Amino acid sequence: MEINENAALVVVDVQKGFESEFWGRRNNPGAEQNVAALIDAWQATGRPVVFVRHDSVHEGSPLEPGTGGNAFKDFVEERRGGGSGPELLVTKSVNSAFYGEPDLDVWLKAAGIGQVVVVGIQTNMCNETTARMAGNLGYDVLFPLDAMHTFDLSGPFGWVQTAEELTRATAVSLHGGGFARVVTTEDVLKGAAVVG
Template sequence: MENTEINDNAALIVIDVQKGFEYEFWGRRNNPDAERNIATLIDAWQETGRPVVFVRHDSLHPGSPLEPGTGGNEFKDFVEERRGKGSGPEVLVRKTVNSAFYGEPDLDAWLKGAGVSQVVVVGIQTNMCNETTARMGGNLGYDVLFPLDAMHTFDLAGPFGWTQTAEELTRATAVSLHGGRFARVVTTEDVLEGASAR
């Protein structure tokens, strides 16, 4: 990968790293290293005073693993214990749809108010909320970085009896985002090197 420059005020957007995604409801997942890489990036952002956005999905569907007021709605422990620990700006965005740009408070307004033009998207799920947020971020004019090893997804059934594994979905998302120039698909190492080079 070519050199990845990370702005001094690039925002890390940590999407839906919630306990409900540990439930068997979702099926088989990929990338067991996702949580370790997410934690490493949060630490790097907080140590350098860069802005961090924590996004939580508050499902409107009764019985959902992500329903508000249930244990599944809570952030995973490694995320919750890091919230509020950085020296830079931080915000909690609550959403009920896929895109973090359709939540409360308004993410686009918060980022623009902080002078942010570059975002790094991590979290759960790769081909759902992460991809939707990345696409919308690209449409809104942000330079979007998408470290593929700092996220995961699950096997999924679709129409016509089609199914795709988590790995296939991840590859399709990466090709669509990168090839379509919505985002630059990178690795955690690329982002860390770019962040420390500034």
């Protein structure tokens, strides 16, 4: 797998509010370690990193602006500004990072970036929506499934899906539907020539 020299790492909503019991049971306890490894690799190679923050418009949300939950998790905040490459902060109040401020698509196109790597929280929500939109906009999208996590979820008709089931469904939909290439963190790190 080849990772472009200017591929953008899009780190979606890695915020303290997702540590709240509000969300329920999560999967993939190794997600944060993989996100950190990818940020480190991008910063070490001068590639662009986009940090996306969800500013919820719903009062009482764990991600509401002005609350502790709105802040990035410490390991992300500590890495912001730490690379030699371009960096962007996008704030949003909906699922897609492409509907935030400033305009992510405009920023990527102005920089001549055609490949994006989407990581963060939640796999089947903001990550999937961002990846789908990126695919529709013509980007080559990589989706390292082990660098993200989600939560069990209840839906219509009394249906309940575990975080693992939702992760598999997202992976099949994105990869099978041609929106993104579902890969691993190791795949991406090797492609970026930061591991042997």
